Amino acid sequence: MKLAIALVAALAFAALPLMTSSNYIIGVGISALIFTVAAAALNLIYGFTGLLSFAQLGFWGIGGYVTALTVVTFGGNFWWGVLWAALINAVVALAIGYPTLRTNRHAFVIMTLTFALLVTLIARDWVDLTRGPLGIPNLPKPSAFGYHFGTTGQYYWVAWAFSVAMLGFLYALCSSRIGRTLVAIKQNEPLVRAQGIAPMPYKLSAFAISAAVTGAAGGVFTFHLGIIDPLFLDFYYMQTFLIIVIIGGAGSFWGVIAAGIALSALPEVLRFSADFRMIIYGVILVVAMFVMPTGVAGWLRERQLARMREQLR
Amino acid sequence: MSAILQVTELRKSYAGVHALDGVSLAVEAGSITGLIGPNGSGKSTAIDCISGFQKLDGGKVVLAGNDITGQPAHHIARAGLMRTFQTVRIYERLSLRDNLAIAAQQFDPATWLDEFLRTRRYRQAVDKAEVRARELVELIGLKRYWEIETGILSYGQKKLVALAAALMPHPKIVVLDEPVAGVNPTRIREIEVALAELNRAGETFLIVEHNVEFITNLCHRVIVLDQGKKLAEGTAAEIHTDARVLEAYLGMTPEMAEAEMRGAA
Amino acid sequence: MTVDAVYLLQLTLNGITLGLIYALIAVGLSLIFGVMEIINFAHGELLMLGAFAMTFALPVMGLLYWPSLAVAILAIMLVGLVIYEVLLARLKPDEFERSILITLGLSIIIIHVMQYLFTATPRMVDTQYGFEGVSIGSIRITWTRIIGAVAAAAAFGGLYVVLRHTQFGRAMRAIAQNREAALMVGIRPRVVARNAVVLAAGLCGLAGAAISPIQLVTPYMGQFLIFKAFALVIIGGLGNIPGAIVAAIALGLIESWIGGFYEIIWQEAAVFVIMIAILFVRPDGLFKRGGMRVG
Ligand SMILES: Nc1ncnc2c1ncn2[C@@H]1O[C@H](COP(=O)(O)OP(=O)(O)OP(=O)(O)O)[C@@H](O)[C@H]1O
Ligand SMILES: [Mg+2]
Numbered sequence: 012m013k014l015a016i017a018l019v020a021a022l023a024f025a026a027l028p029l030m031t032s033s034n035y036i037i038g039v040g041i042s043a044l045i046f047t048v049a050a051a052a053l054n055l056i057y058g059f060t061g062l063l064s065f066a067q068l069g070f071w072g073i074g075g076y077v078t079a080l081t082v083v084t085f086g087g088n089f090w091w092g093v094l095w096a097a098l099i100n101a102v103v104a105l106a107i108g109y110p111t112l113r114t115n116r117h118a119f120v121i122m123t124l125t126f127a128l129l130v131t132l133i134a135r136d137w138v139d140l141t142r143g144p145l146g147i148p149n150l151p152k153p154s155a156f157g158y159h160f161g162t163t164g165q166y167y168w169v170a171w172a173f174s175v176a177m178l179g180f181l182y183a184l185c186s187s188r189i190g191r192t193l194v195a196i197k198q199n200e201p202l203v204r205a206q207g208i209a210p211m212p213y214k215l216s217a218f219a220i221s222a223a224v225t226g227a228a229g230g231v232f233t234f235h236l237g238i239i240d241p242l243f244l245d246f247y248y249m250q251t252f253l254i255i256v257i258i259g260g261a262g263s264f265w266g267v268i269a270a271g272i273a274l275s276a277l278p279e280v281l282r283f284s285a286d287f288r289m290i291i292y293g294v295i296l297v298v299a300m301f302v303m304p305t306g307v308a309g310w311l312r313e314r315q316l317a318r319m320r321e322q323l324r
Numbered sequence: 325m326s327a328i329l330q331v332t333e334l335r336k337s338y339a340g341v342h343a344l345d346g347v348s349l350a351v352e353a354g355s356i357t358g359l360i361g362p363n364g365s366g367k368s369t370a371i372d373c374i375s376g377f378q379k380l381d382g383g384k385v386v387l388a389g390n391d392i393t394g395q396p397a398h399h400i401a402r403a404g405l406m407r408t409f410q411t412v413r414i415y416e417r418l419s420l421r422d423n424l425a426i427a428a429q430q431f432d433p434a435t436w437l438d439e440f441l442r443t444r445r446y447r448q449a450v451d452k453a454e455v456r457a458r459e460l461v462e463l464i465g466l467k468r469y470w471e472i473e474t475g476i477l478s479y480g481q482k483k484l485v486a487l488a489a490a491l492m493p494h495p496k497i498v499v500l501d502e503p504v505a506g507v508n509p510t511r512i513r514e515i516e517v518a519l520a521e522l523n524r525a526g527e528t529f530l531i532v533e534h535n536v537e538f539i540t541n542l543c544h545r546v547i548v549l550d551q552g553k554k555l556a557e558g559t560a561a562e563i564h565t566d567a568r569v570l571e572a573y574l575g576m577t578p579e580m581a582e583a584e585m586r587g588a589a
Numbered sequence: 590m591t592v593d594a595v596y597l598l599q600l601t602l603n604g605i606t607l608g609l610i611y612a613l614i615a616v617g618l619s620l621i622f623g624v625m626e627i628i629n630f631a632h633g634e635l636l637m638l639g640a641f642a643m644t645f646a647l648p649v650m651g652l653l654y655w656p657s658l659a660v661a662i663l664a665i666m667l668v669g670l671v672i673y674e675v676l677l678a679r680l681k682p683d684e685f686e687r688s689i690l691i692t693l694g695l696s697i698i699i700i701h702v703m704q705y706l707f708t709a710t711p712r713m714v715d716t717q718y719g720f721e722g723v724s725i726g727s728i729r730i731t732w733t734r735i736i737g738a739v740a741a742a743a744a745f746g747g748l749y750v751v752l753r754h755t756q757f758g759r760a761m762r763a764i765a766q767n768r769e770a771a772l773m774v775g776i777r778p779r780v781v782a783r784n785a786v787v788l789a790a791g792l793c794g795l796a797g798a799a800i801s802p803i804q805l806v807t808p809y810m811g812q813f814l815i816f817k818a819f820a821l822v823i824i825g826g827l828g829n830i831p832g833a834i835v836a837a838i839a840l841g842l843i844e845s846w847i848g849g850f851y852e853i854i855w856q857e858a859a860v861f862v863i864m865i866a867i868l869f870v871r872p873d874g875l876f877k878r879g880g881m882r883v884g
Contacts, residue, residue, distance in 0.1 A: 110868040121819040136854040188439040202413040207401035207430035289701040296694030
């Protein structure tokens with residue numbers, strides 16, 4: 012049932028460029044798709060595994076830079092760039108994940124936060140590689156099999172295909188026994204160990220997969236923007252991903268997807284003042300954490316549970 | 325009979341407190357062994373050390389002929405030792421069915437690739453586990469909670485879920501830390517019968533419990549700890565007449581114990 | 590390259606000042622973590638507010654340094670109290686992720702409200718001391734730097750006395766060491782937590798006030814410092830106050846030395862590299878706290 016709805020929604024989304032010729036609306040559509048993918052990746056590591064990772068911002072940025080540099084500096088094409096973005100991020104995630112995950116989840120949160128900051132600093136200060144604050148403008152749109160995705164409308168298909176593929180992959184993962192094991196690790200790690208399951212490989216893989224998907228999403232988004240500079244690592248992106256996951260319901264696959272599509276329009280609605288927009292984001296975060304810490308999906312589930320309890324009486 | 329679990333000279337101290345001070349014990353294959361002692365005598369610490377949840381300061385643990393001393397907890401579980409915890413641990417936000425399924429998943433042949441691709445090997449493993457889970461749910465009498473998040477269960481019911489989960493993969497030995505603390509008397513009787521039944525079918529148990537009647541009825545051998553040392557060991561009847569045990573643990577004189585035994589008989 | 594001794598000394602002095610500022614922030618974080626097991630993401634914003642408080646207090650006080658400092662610290666302690674009562678008091682222990690997300694939201698709100706009200710234009714702060722200072726040989730240090738460092742050192746002395754010798758300090762240490770035992774002997778965790786937050790806010794206010802004459806004051810000034818303070822809390826061992834101080838001063842020195850000889854990127858990356866290295870060697874930080882039991 013859910014899958015059928017998802018399929019219809021995916022096809023409806025695919026038709027967006029046929030329904031409008033407004034580059035603005037199509038651009039919002041691309042944001043919605045890509046942000047949803049990044050949020051779903053955050054959901055994998057935070058919602059399912061219970062590890063709050065701020066490194067997503069760093070992976071997003073690395074993904075953007077790797078893809079752009081592959082094309083501009085190293086003469087590769089866009090598709091290879093996205094692949095490299097995923098691979099390099101997975102490796103980076105393993106490298107920082109291994110020492111950190113041995114400690115405790117507190118250290119993990121802080122470590123990932125510092126990592127995100129480090130990536131920002133590199134983007135800004137390692138001028139030889141990243142060209143510093145000026146960034147890399149005029150990123151060429153990709154082509155495949157002789158077809159050039161030159162306009163926003165055409166590039167939309169790339170973003171669409173990428174999103175559907177990534178979300179499909181994440182769904183297969185989260186709904187499998189692997190996803191259930193991640194939830195078990197989040198809920199009671201000692202018990203998981205007592206049942207013969209080593210938590211570390213699960214956590215590390217979840218982190219690496221989440222990093223790879225986020226990085227690839229960053230790469231695709233950069234080429235939509237057509238430029239990459241240190242602003243690509245603005246904390247605003249991280250907040251957007253977080254708010255999508257929290258409002259949708261951490262640990263609920265479909266909740267986060269729905270929230271991603273719905274909330275991606277939010278920044279556009281709040282476009283009138285950058286400051287004001289951020290204040291509203293902050294308020295949403297604080298209020299959501301108090302009013303419904305488990306998100307819409309959690310709230311629905313809570314009600315369903317209450318009904319079941321009723322029936323048992 | 326041979327010892328499936330052989331523990332020698334276990335030592336563990338926490339910042340000066342000698343929680344275990346050279347404890348040796350053996351559990352015969354196919355037996356039910358009780359481990360009793362006053363609060364703080366080191367029973368849970370012994371379990372934690374044996375199952376790899378605490379680093380031990382000294383001693384040796386051998387499970388079915390393999391030295392498992394100091395191995396990580398998940399290795400020891402895979403080697404065939406399943407344990408429960410004194411403060412109940414279950415997955416509160418997962419259904420009873422999932423709780424039991426997870427407990428067995430490490431022991432079936434499905435790899436992560438099978439899981440991701442949902443191969444036939446995976447589906448067979450899942451079906452097999454489901455059959456076992458339904459049996460155990462019947463046993464603990466929680467059939468109508470099958471699809472329900474275990475968080476809403478009562479404390480005693482949660483203890484039963486933890487017990488069932490430990491039994492899921494047919495382990496070589498099941499180590500239970502106070503399995504019936506907080507469970508009502510009639511249910512305790514039922515669990516007693518069920519454990520005896522499982523034991524007859526070949527399951528080995530090491531049980532920590534303060535409920536003397538439960539231990540007396542079930543255990544073939546009982547080991548008494550006091551202040552990190554083994555105080556006595558023997559059959560339940562022998563323990564019941566051991567003056568040191570009576571004094572240290574049961575707080576009775578031998579005459580009182582005898583009177584009680586006669587009353588029970 | 591010959592290393593100039595005077596240059597090195599200058600770097601070292603700068604490093605100590607920097608380290609003391611880091612320490613003021615990190616100690617507050619560590620204190621709050623020790624008592625409540627949460628992290629206050631908005632801690633850097635308290636520092637920023639402290640600096641802003643100084644920019645408003647100084648003109649009113651006729652540029653007098655000490656009264657303005659006192660006003661700034663008191664103001665931030667008040668802010669800390671409000672934050673505790675309105676937000677943090679609602680958290681249960683071990684709601685670590687939730688605490689981060691809530692205080693993250695708070696931090697965003699504070700930064701952008703400040704930016705909205707006072708714009709992002711950096712402000713200079715002038716005090717009665719202006720740019721006067723002392724010269725030892727060819728080294729020159731401004732009074733504001735010296736006083737800032739002395740005030741920080743004095744604050745640590747005061748903190749030591751409070752934690753060691755007062756009722757509420759002892760209660761704080763008791764909770765940080767063993768929560769259950771502390772509750773059993775009748776320590777009220779809410780009161781202790783509130784005191785800890787207010788005290789930590791005070792230290793942060795001091796840090797902000799002390800650096801306001803040294804650095805430009807902007808709504809974003811707290812952000813970069815807080816990231817480093819987080820790392821320091823990890824390096825020093827979560828909840829370990831002396832550990833945080835030692836780690837902070839060491840980092841100040843290391844950054845200053847690196848900054849003196851290499852590109853800025855290395856200076857900024859140092860804290861991250863050190864943290865990774867420490868976690869590899871000692872997963873619980875340099876100076877760890879007691880473990881928890883699982884059974
Ligand atoms: N993590 C720990 N840190 C410090 N001391 C501990 C720890 N765990 C146990 N102890 C101490 O070790 C001793 C043995 O504790 P243990 O929990 O093994 O006792 P027990 O026999 O299981 O008691 P009970 O019947 O109350 O469950 C006690 O003195 C206890 O205080
Ligand atoms: Mg015990």
